[in-house]
Amino acid sequence: MMQKMNDIPGKNPFKVPDNYFEDVNRKIISATSGFDQEVRKISIYNRFRTRLLVAASVAGFIFISYTAIKLLTHDKSNSQVSQVLHEINTESYINDIDISSLEEDASSLVFTEELPDVSKKDIIDYLLRENIELNDIYEQL
């Protein structure tokens, strides 16, 4: 059955006017020449559009993440700094104090008045007024 189709000589029974293809090529070139620059601009944009969008998304994500991290760790770091500064100041204050020099200073103090005798009962009463535990007192005695 296929033979019947193959018996048909020649494959293209259609014709075209003389020089048709030269003429149509010229027509197409003149019709498309006006789009030249516009198409070139658009195609460059289209070519890079996806990459630009991806780059912008990544940059935006990094910026937002960085800002969020900075905001969340801001107070914590400040309080840590304050604590460290306080400790430094305290330590330096303590370092500035020389205990032995204190004792020397103390020993150089001269009391012009005689110190009154103080009984143990007076001491205990004093300590109780100052809310010091009796047990602690007994331990010391």
Added chain:
Amino acid sequence: MEKYSQKLYWHIRRLVILHEDADDALQNTFINAWKSIGNFRSESSLYTWLYTIATNEALTLIKKRKRNAAVSIDDLGSYFASSHEGSTWFDGDEAQMKLQNAILQLPEKQCIVFNLKYYDEMTYEEMSKVLKTSEGALKASYYHAVKKIEKILVND
């Protein structure tokens, strides 16, 4: 463009039959291709991409022609007999006229598949990219087209 214009013209011409219609569709094909060149992806070759545009242009023209009931080309013989202009651009003998008539009676898809395989000798892989159809479906289409044409020719 010179490389593709002849191939595309004959592909369109075999679908639309009339030279003037094929001329319009060919020019539209290249103008649309030029406008959409930025959208061309290298997933398909330029060759199959242009064929896709040309096929769509031809089908658009056929649909427009069907809406205009005054211009109907279901029977080439009758058409060429009644139109002096039409007969000028047909150079085939009676057998070729019968074959062309048989092809015109195929459903649209089968007609396109048959023309691409028989005249353009396109591979099923290329055809699949042009028509966005699986190779299996195209093979089935071509098989049914051939059977139908043979039946028409035998009965003629």
